[in-house]
Amino acid sequence: MKIETTELQPGYHISKVIKGGWHLAGGHGVIDEVEAINDMHAFVSSGITTFDCADIYTGVEELIGKFIRKYKSEFSSGNLPPIQVHTKYVPDYNTLETLTRADTVKIIDRSLMRLGVERIDLVQFAWWNNDVPGYVETALHLAELKKAGKIRYLGVTNFDALHLRNLIEAGVPIVSNQVQYSILDHRPESELIGLCNEHNVALLCYGVLAGGFLSDRYIVSTEPKPPLENRSLVKYQLIINEFGGYELFQECLHIMRKIANKHEKNIAQIAAKYILQKPSVAGVIIGSRNRIHLDSYKDLFSFNLDAHDLLALARAIRNAEGPSGPVYELERNKSGKHGKIMKYNLNEQNH
16 A cells, blocks of 8 residues: 655645654664664655654764665665655753854754755754743744755744744744644644644644554553653653543543454554544654554555544543643643653753
């Protein structure tokens, strides 16, 4: 089955399944560089041509750069399809109040050097603290770099409707917003999707599998006790708690399992397809450490959830307590339980 694509902008197509890079940053076990690069080749050969990474993902931009250089001849000959590299610009929390244009240029130039490219396909801008002014000015600096040819398109990540609208009204040419969106987390639906539809801003979605919780592995299981395997599971266990707790989560998984049986799929595929069929969603970011689930990703495009499936899923979440509020509001609170697990100053460690 062929991986479907989305035309994010006229003439610019991305794969609807995007290979996430966070899992290659070292927080999910030791990374074998040769194996990781070979896996990238397998993903691209299978039609997953879009990569998501970030300036703060330790070693990931460099790893993608090595992949590009290793297979340069295959790209130029057409034996491999063109790839799209999406990175993020995430100024450290401690630098927001003093951030200058020169600081922004320095980080973008560093990403260009790491990736070994002359232009980044999409730079997704993040801003930790909405109480600190300067995000509009910084986004306009990025727009200048776009005009200079260093950036092809500009996006944002974890921007709520209010602050995204401010960027749009300031004339920043935003084409996408990367947000957390899953059957457990519907915060983008509160205000954001309407704004995105109005201004042709696509959603690129992470957390669609809730760090792996939305899979057959966790059905009929007891709630995991700390310490959990990685920070991703810690993060999404908190989302399950916001959703209504592990018992309600299990009820949701059982309904998803019935739908999966109907389509001869697995729970993770149902979870990903649920988000892919949402309005304004251009792609789902799947954090794969390797190619083990590659056939499962390709099989996402062999079926669609019908009206009966969607009604059953609506019933599965009708008793959900949350999470509520604008996107990323919970995580943005440094003193809250979601914010306490975040790492806010990774650029200073990766200079």
